[in-house]
Amino acid sequence: MKRLTLTLLIAAALTPMSAVLADDLGDLKAEIAQMRAEYEQRIQQLEQRLTQAENTTNDVREEVAIVKSTPIPITHSNNSFNPAISMVLNGQFSSYSNPTGNYTLNGFSMQNGAGLATEGLSLGESEITLSASIDQLLFGQMTIALADDGAGVEEAFIETQGLDNGLTVRAGRFYSPIGYLNERHVHVWNFADAPLIYRGLFGDQMATDGLKLSYILPTDQLVEIGGTIGSGNQYPSNGSHSGIGDWLVFAKTGGDIGISHSWQASVAHWQSSPKDRSIGDMNLPSPVTFNGDTDISNLSLIYKWAPNGNPTQQNLTLLGEYFYSHDTGTLNNIPTTAIYNGKQYGGYVEGMYQFMPRWRAGMRYDRLSSSINASNVGLLNAANLDLTSFHPQRYSLMLEWLPSNFSRLRVQINEDKSSRNNDTQLFLQYTVNIGAHGAHSY
Amino acid sequence: MKKIITSLLLFVATSPVMAEVNIFACEPEWAALSQELGGDKVTVFSATNGLQDPHYIQARPSLIAKARRADLLVCTGAELEVGWLPLLQRKSSNSAIQAGSPGYFMASNYVRLSDMPTSLDRSQGHVHAAGNPHIQTSPLNIMQIAKALSQRLQELDSDNADFYQQRGDDFTQRWQAAITKWQQQAAPLKDAAIVVQHDSWRYLFDWLGLKKVAVLEEKPGVPPSVDYLNRILTQLKTTPANIVIHAAYQSTRASDWLVKKSSITSVSLPFTVGGNKQSQDLFGLFDDTIKRLLKANK
Numbered sequence: 001m002k003r004l005t006l007t008l009l010i011a012a013a014l015t016p017m018s019a020v021l022a023d024d025l026g027d028l029k030a031e032i033a034q035m036r037a038e039y040e041q042r043i044q045q046l047e048q049r050l051t052q053a054e055n056t057t058n059d060v061r062e063e064v065a066i067v068k069s070t071p072i073p074i075t076h077s078n079n080s081f082n083p084a085i086s087m088v089l090n091g092q093f094s095s096y097s098n099p100t101g102n103y104t105l106n107g108f109s110m111q112n113g114a115g116l117a118t119e120g121l122s123l124g125e126s127e128i129t130l131s132a133s134i135d136q137l138l139f140g141q142m143t144i145a146l147a148d149d150g151a152g153v154e155e156a157f158i159e160t161q162g163l164d165n166g167l168t169v170r171a172g173r174f175y176s177p178i179g180y181l182n183e184r185h186v187h188v189w190n191f192a193d194a195p196l197i198y199r200g201l202f203g204d205q206m207a208t209d210g211l212k213l214s215y216i217l218p219t220d221q222l223v224e225i226g227g228t229i230g231s232g233n234q235y236p237s238n239g240s241h242s243g244i245g246d247w248l249v250f251a252k253t254g255g256d257i258g259i260s261h262s263w264q265a266s267v268a269h270w271q272s273s274p275k276d277r278s279i280g281d282m283n284l285p286s287p288v289t290f291n292g293d294t295d296i297s298n299l300s301l302i303y304k305w306a307p308n309g310n311p312t313q314q315n316l317t318l319l320g321e322y323f324y325s326h327d328t329g330t331l332n333n334i335p336t337t338a339i340y341n342g343k344q345y346g347g348y349v350e351g352m353y354q355f356m357p358r359w360r361a362g363m364r365y366d367r368l369s370s371s372i373n374a375s376n377v378g379l380l381n382a383a384n385l386d387l388t389s390f391h392p393q394r395y396s397l398m399l400e401w402l403p404s405n406f407s408r409l410r411v412q413i414n415e416d417k418s419s420r421n422n423d424t425q426l427f428l429q430y431t432v433n434i435g436a437h438g439a440h441s442y
Numbered sequence: 443m444k445k446i447i448t449s450l451l452l453f454v455a456t457s458p459v460m461a462e463v464n465i466f467a468c469e470p471e472w473a474a475l476s477q478e479l480g481g482d483k484v485t486v487f488s489a490t491n492g493l494q495d496p497h498y499i500q501a502r503p504s505l506i507a508k509a510r511r512a513d514l515l516v517c518t519g520a521e522l523e524v525g526w527l528p529l530l531q532r533k534s535s536n537s538a539i540q541a542g543s544p545g546y547f548m549a550s551n552y553v554r555l556s557d558m559p560t561s562l563d564r565s566q567g568h569v570h571a572a573g574n575p576h577i578q579t580s581p582l583n584i585m586q587i588a589k590a591l592s593q594r595l596q597e598l599d600s601d602n603a604d605f606y607q608q609r610g611d612d613f614t615q616r617w618q619a620a621i622t623k624w625q626q627q628a629a630p631l632k633d634a635a636i637v638v639q640h641d642s643w644r645y646l647f648d649w650l651g652l653k654k655v656a657v658l659e660e661k662p663g664v665p666p667s668v669d670y671l672n673r674i675l676t677q678l679k680t681t682p683a684n685i686v687i688h689a690a691y692q693s694t695r696a697s698d699w700l701v702k703k704s705s706i707t708s709v710s711l712p713f714t715v716g717g718n719k720q721s722q723d724l725f726g727l728f729d730d731t732i733k734r735l736l737k738a739n740k
Contacts, residue, residue, distance in 0.1 A: 136540075139532060162537035166510050216510045216535055222503035254503030259491060262502050304500075308493040310691050311500075357665055357693065404664060437521075439529040440500045 083132035083140075084436035088187045090124035092117065092429035098421050105418045106390045107370030108200030108344055109279050111235050113149070117193065117427070123148060124429070125186065131436075134158065143185065154185070155207070166216035168226075176208045176228060177250045178268040179321050180300040184441070190317075192412045192427040195348040196366040196394055197323045201296060206270075207234050208246065222264075224252040232272055236294055236325075239275025246272035254302075254442075259309045264302050264442060271295040279331065280383025288383035290340060292329010298322070304442075315354045322347035331379045338376035345369055346392075358403065364396040386419075393417045407432045463599050466509055466539065468517035468527060469496050470715040471578040472549060474724050476516050478613050479592050483602050487512075492716030493691045496522055497663070501529045509534035512545070514598060516591065519548025520555060522575035544598055550575060552590040553583045556644050570662075578714060580645035581621050581728055588613055620725055625650075628732050634739050635681065637674070637706065639688035639697060642713060646731070655683040658696040666696050675703055685738045689713035707738045 094117045103116050117124070124147075131141035142156040157172030175183050181198065182205055194204040214226030230237070232245010239245075247270070254264030272294050278287040299322045306315040327342040346368030354360045369391050374380050380387060398412040407430070414425040463484045467473035473488035480486070487508050490496050496518070499505075509515075509530045517523055531540055538545035555573030577583045592610030596603040632651045639658045647654055656677060660670040686697045687709045697708045711731050712721035720730040 133541075136542075159532070160535075161532055162540040162543075163535055164537045166535045168533075168535045214535075216506065216533075218511055220507060222507035224506075252503075255507070256502065256504040262504065264503050308691075309491060310494045310498075312495050312498050312691075313693055437524045440498065440525040441529055442500045442502050 083130040086129045086433060086435040086438060088127040088129075088185075088431065088433055090126065090187060090429065090431040091122070092124050092192065092427055093121050094119055095426040097424040102421065103418065103423070104384075104386075105196060105200050105368070106386045106392050106420075107372060108368065108392075109282070109385075110199060111203040111278065111282060114194070114199045114203040116425075118148075124431075127154070127185065127187065129436075133161065137161065137163070166218060168212075168214045168216075170212040170214075171210075173207055173209045174212060176206045176230075176248060176270065177212065177214075177226065177266075178206065178248060178270050178296065179298045179323065180264075180266065180302055180319060181321070182206055187431050187433075188441075190319075190350060190352050190362055191364055191396055191398055192410060192429045193414070195321070195364070196368050196392055196418060197321070197346045197348060200344065200346075200368060200392075201236060201323055201325050203235050206236070208248070209234060210244075210246075221255045222253055226250055232274075236277065236296075237272035237274050238277035241273075241275075246270065260305055260307055262304050262442075266298075266300050268298045269295065270297075276332075280380070280385040284382070284384070286333065288331055288333045288379055290327060290329055290331055292327060292340065294325065294327050296323060296325040298324075302442075311354070313354075313357055317352045318349070319351075320347065320349040331374055331376075331383075333379055333382055336376060336379055338374040338379045340372075340374045342372045343370065344372075350396075358401060360400040360402070362396075362398045362400075364394075364398075366392070366394040366396075368392040390420065392419065406434070406438075463595065464511055464513045466512035466515050468515070468523050469578070471584075471724065471727070472516040472518070474715040474727075475584065475588060475591060476514075478724065479588060479606060479609055480595055481605070481609055483599065483605060484595070492712065492714050492718070492721065495691050497525065499523070499526045501526045501533060505530055506533045509539065510536050512536060512539050514545045514547060514594070515539040516547045516549065518550055518575050518577065520550035520572040520575035520577075521570050522550075544594070547591060547594050549583075549587045549591075550577055552587050553577050556648070557641065574641060574644045576642045576713075577645055579643045580649040581617065581624065581724075582649055583645055584724065585614065585617055585621070588617065616725075620728065624728055624732055627736065631732075631735055631739055634685065634735070635683035637678070637683045637686040637697075637700065639686070639692050642689055643687065643711070650732075652735075655681055658686070658688075658700070665693070671696060671699055675700070678704060678706070685709055685735065687711050687735075690717040709734050709738045711735075 096116065096119055100116045100119050126146045127143055128146070129141065129143045131139070134140045137160060138158050139161045140158045143154040145152050145154045153173060155174050157170050157174045159170040160168055163169065177183055181189055181195065182202070186205070198204055208228050208230035210228055210230030212226065212228040214224055217223040227247065227249040229244045230246045232239070232241040237246045248268060250266060250268035252264060252266040254262070256262045273292065274294055275291055276289040279290045280288055301320050303318045304315065307313070322345070324345040325343070327340060329340055331338045331340045346366070348364055348366040350362060350364035352360055352362040372380060372385055372387060377387070394417060395415045396412060398410055400408055400410045402408050410427070410429045410431070412427040412429070416423040416425055463480060465476045465480065465484050465486045467476055467486060467488045469490055470488045470492050473486045476484060476486045489505055489508070490499055512534070517527060537543065540546060550572065555575070555577070557574040559571065588610065592606050595606040599606070628650045633653055635653045635655045637656045637658065638654060641657055641662065646652070656674045658666050658671070658674065660666045684707060686700050686706050688694060688697050688711070690710050690712055694708070694710070700706055701708045710718070711734060712718045712727055715721055715723060715727050717727070718730065721727040
C-alpha cells in the first residue's frame with residue numbers, strides 16, 4: 001500500500017505540470033484514499049475467509065476422528081484361535097573342581113535325576129508351552145520339557161477361568177503350591193541350579209497329578225487358601241495308591257507397602273504315605289526302601305522393591321524359604337527291616353539387585369540339616385546316609401545381562417559344601433524365550 | 443424369634459443393592475476418565491501410577507485382590523498389558539472381568555490405532571502387533587473412549603443410566619471446549635521438529651501436527667547404543683530439531699546425552715494423569731503437556 005502511494009507520489013512529483021495542476025493533485029489524493037479503503041476491505045474479507053477455512057479444518061479433523069473411531073468389534077487375544085505357543089531354549093557350560101560322580105548331599109537322598117548339571121558344554125532343558133482358553137469356563141496349558149534323556153510332561157492342566165466368588169479349580173499335572181520357587185518353571189529361577197533343599201527333598205521340583213482348589217477371600221489384602229489332592233506317584237511320594245496318595249494345604253497373603261514396596265508370604269503343608277521309596281544312595285544294586293508317612297512343611301517370604309513401583313531402572317528382590325520334612329516308618333533291605341525316624345530341614349535366602357537397566361546381580365546362601373535315626377544303624381550305613389551332624393552349605397554369586405525382555409545371559413559361581421569335599425563351581429548359561437509373551441508373575 | 447427373623451429378612455431385602463460399581467483401571471488415565479464419568483456411583487482403583495511403565499508390571503498380590511472384587515476392567519488393551527493383565531484376570535477368579543464380559547472394557551477397541559507393524563519379528567524390538575497402544579496422548583481419542591465407556595457404565599449399572607448419561611454429556615461438552623482451546627494454544631507448535639525417547643506420543647503428534655524427527659530408542663523397548671545416538675546427532679545436523687521429549691517415568695540418560703552434545707532442549711512430559719504435579723486430572727494433563735511444549739519451543 002505504502003509503496004503504491006509512494007510510486008504515485010513520485011510519479012506526480014515528476015510530472016512537469018505538477019505546479020500548475022494542483023487541482024488534479026487533490027483528485028489524485030482522493031483516488032488514492034479510495035483505493036486504500038478498497039484494499040483494506042478486501043484484506044478484511046480475505047482474513048474472514050481464512051478464519052472460516054481454519055474452523056472448517058478443525059471441524060473436519062474432529063469428524064475424521066469420529067469416523068476413524070467407530071468401534072471395531074475385536075477382542076485382542078494372544079493368538080486368535082490357536083493356542084499361544086512359547087518356547088524356552090537354554091544351554092550352559094558347567095565346570096566343577098571335583099569329579100561330578102562323587103557329588104553327594106549329606107543326610108539327603110537325591111532322586112528324580114537331581115544332582116549336578118553335566119560337566120562342560122551341555123544343552124539344558126528346552127521347554128515348549130502351549131496355552132489357550134478352552135471355552136468360556138476353562139483354560140488349558142501344557143509344558144513339555146525336552147532334555148538329552150528324552151521328553152517329559154512338566155505340566156498339563158486345565159483350570160477354570162472366572163468361576164466366580166474367587167474360586168479356582170485346576171486338574172491335571174501341575175507344580176505343587178509348596179514354596180515360592182516350586183510353582184515356577186526352572187527358567188524363571190534366579191540361579192542356574194536349584195536351592196539345595198529343593199534338590200534334597202524333591203529332586204529339584206515337586207509336581208502333583210491331581211486336583212487343586214483355591215479360594216481368594218474378598219478382602220483388600222490378598223488372602224488365598226487352598227489345597228491339592230494327588231495320585232501319590234510323584235516323588236517324594238511313591239508307589240501306587242488306590243485312592244488319594246498325597247494331599248496339601250496352603251495359604252498365601254501379600255500386599256503393598258506404599259508404592260515402592262511389595263511382599264508375599266505363604267505357608268504350606270504336604271503329606272503322603274510313600275510305598276517302597278528308595279532312600280539314600282540310589283546307585284546301590286538293591287537300594288534301601290522306606291515305607292511309612294512323610295510330611296513336609298514350608299514357609300516362604302518374598303519382598304520386592306522398585307522406586308515408585310517402576311522396576312525398569314532399578315529393583316531389588318529378597319527371597320527366603322524354609323522346609324521341614326519328617327519321615328516315620330520302616331526301612332527295608334530284604335531281609336532286614338528297621339524302624340525309621342528321619343528329619344531333614346533347611347532353606348535358602350537370596351537377593352537379586354538390578355543396579356541398572358538390563359543388568360542384575362544376585363547372592364544366595366543355602367543351609368541344610370538332618371537328624372536321622374533307625375533301630376538298625378546297619379541299614380543307614382547300607383544306604384550310605386551320613387549320620388554325623390554335618391550341615392551342607394553353599395554360597396552362590398551370579399550376574400545377568402538381559403539384552404531384551406526375551407533373552408538372558410548368566411554367569412554364576414558356587415562355593416558348594418554339600419559334603420565334606422568342597423567344590424567350586426562355575427556356570428555360564430543362556431536362556432531365551434520365543435513366541436508368546438511370557439507372563440510377569442510376582 | 444419369628445419377629446426377629448422377619449425383621450432380619452426385611453433388613454436384608456431392603457438394604458441397598460451394590461452401592462457402587464467397582465472399577466479396576468489399568469492406567470491412571472482410565473482411572474481419571476472413569477471417575478469423570480462415574481462420579482460418586484463408582485469406586486476407582488488404578489493398577490499403575492503415572493511414574494510406572496505400563497508395559498512392565500507384575501501381577502502383584504495387591505492387584506490380584508483388587509481384580510477379584512472388580513465389576514469393570516478399564517484398560518488400554520492392544521497388548522500394552524499383555525505381560526500381566528491376562529494372568530491377573532485368570533488369578534482373580536472373577537467372571538465379571540474375563541475377556542468378552544460386559545465388565546471387560548478395552549479402550550483401544552474404540553479408536554483407530556496407528557503404526558500397525560507390517561511385519562512381526564522380535565528382532566525389531568518390543569513391537570505391538572495391534573498397533574501403537576499409547577492412545578491417551580490425543581484428546582480426540584479420549585473423547586471417543588469417553589462415549590463408549592459412558593455407554594458401558596449405563597449398560598452395567600442400568601439403575602443409574604440417566605446419571606451416567608448426564609455426566610457423559612457434561613464431560614463431552616467440557617472436553618470439546620477444552621480441545622478447541624488446546625488447538626488454539628498449540629497453533630505455534632505446528633510442524634515443530636521433535637525427537638522422542640520412545641514412540642509414546644504418536645497420537646499427540648498427529649493431533650497437533652508435530653513432526654517426529656527421530657526416536658532415541660533404536661528399537662522399541664531397547665536402550666540405544668552410543669553408536670546409534672551418534673547417528674541421530676549427525677542426522678540432526680541436516681534435519682534440526684528444537685526439542686527432545688521423554689515421559690516422566692523414562693530414563694533421561696539418552697536425552698541428557700543429546701542435550702550435552704547439541705543445542706536441543708529436553709522436555710519431560712507427564713504422559714499420563716499423575717505423571718507430574720500439574721497433571722492431576724485429564725484436563726491438567728493436556729494443559730501441562732501443551733504448556734511445556736510451548737515453553738520449550740520458544
